[in-house]
Amino acid sequence: EGCSFNDFAILYRTNRQSRAFEEALRKLNIPYKIYGGLSFYQRKEIKDLLAYFRLTTNHRDEEAFKRVINYPKRGIGKTTIENITIASTNYGLPIWDVITNMDQYPVQMNSGTRNKIEEFTTMIRSFTAQLDKLNAYDLGQHIAKSSGVLKDLYAEKDKGPEEVERYQNIEELLAGLKEFTVSKEEGESASLAEFMIDVALLTDADDDKGEERNHVTMMTIHSSKGLEFTHVFLVGLEENLFPSQMALQSRTETEEERRLFYVAVTRAMKTCTLTYASSRFQWGNLTTSEPSRFIDEINPKYLHFETPPRGAGRSLNSGRPLGAGFGNTTSGGLNKPLSGVSQRPASGIQNLKPVSQASGGKTDTSDLKVGYNVIHDRFGKGKITKIEGQGPDKKATIFFPHHGAKNILLRFASLTV
CATH class of the missing domain: 2.40.10 (Thrombin, subunit H)
Structure with a gap:
């Protein structure tokens, strides 16, 4: 009603939460922009694991090969990769064909490096052998573990919040794999190869976005400080997410989370829609979520609770039903909206077509x-x-x-x- 995409913002506590909303907005042909960050599928750790998936489904994907041949580090240096590339050009063959037939197509390297190359190709072949046996989630999780990607990121996550975020992004990618797998009906393919076709379309969309001036803005709450939008969707209001699990261990940090919640709500000039997920996938398991304590702390007279289209949800404070307006899986779970302080009730996004x-x-x-x-x-x-x-x-x-x-x-x- 007289609004443009620029009037809307989606705010979340952690960057990992952008994935599901990016996918949903693309399906609706709604332009968006990540403010102060990268699109989910453009983040380094996501591109690294996807490169393993790409090489598993297509051994001749040379960009993927070069990205992961020495990640995590396995002692295969830049000079070796250059020698392999030169040999590939000289023989007129794909890199994979050269490194899997080095008796026939010699490449300049020592025996130790050759053994490491052979171990790598054996590992990739073992992944490929499972393509028709395992679904996308089971194989994706197996690759994340066996390749060493998960171990590498887990070892780094104690260094600081950015390292934690990278590890969480991988968990979110695996949650997306699980959602993809369970969304398939009986008889439909839920293979990693089919998942990668969907991802290819998503990453193509990243390249096609350009500088669309009229767009929905998406960002973390931290990035939103000092900005205002006519309509704000504050998503992921759940215990252990906002406030975060780490913050709940300290009263001081919980208070800081509460102040951050206030910052988020006050970004809205007209309406603020608050949502939480009733359940989320965590490492392949569907777990129930509890609404954030911050919702309970709001005076009920300032809230308008959506009437659910399919059964009533949990009541908060006032005992009024909480609607299940988001119907589709988002950010690893089913989001339920309620509208915050506003001049008129926000309609939620279930009416978007x-x-x-x-x-x-x-x-x-x-x-x-x-x-x-x-x-x-x-x-x-x-x-x-x-x-x-x-x-x-x-x-x-x-x-x-x-x-x-x-x-x-x-x-x-x-x-x-």
């Missing part, structure tokens, strides 16, 4: 032809400009006015004509 919403069901991809106008559930309306391949390898190049040309594997595409 995709900019381009298909009226029909999923189209049989065998019927698609060049020139067809289609609707993609993430990129909206587009036109097919090219089709290549057969059967499960059939691909289409589709031009989307707002996102450019996308090369999409049709067996995984959700398209309507």
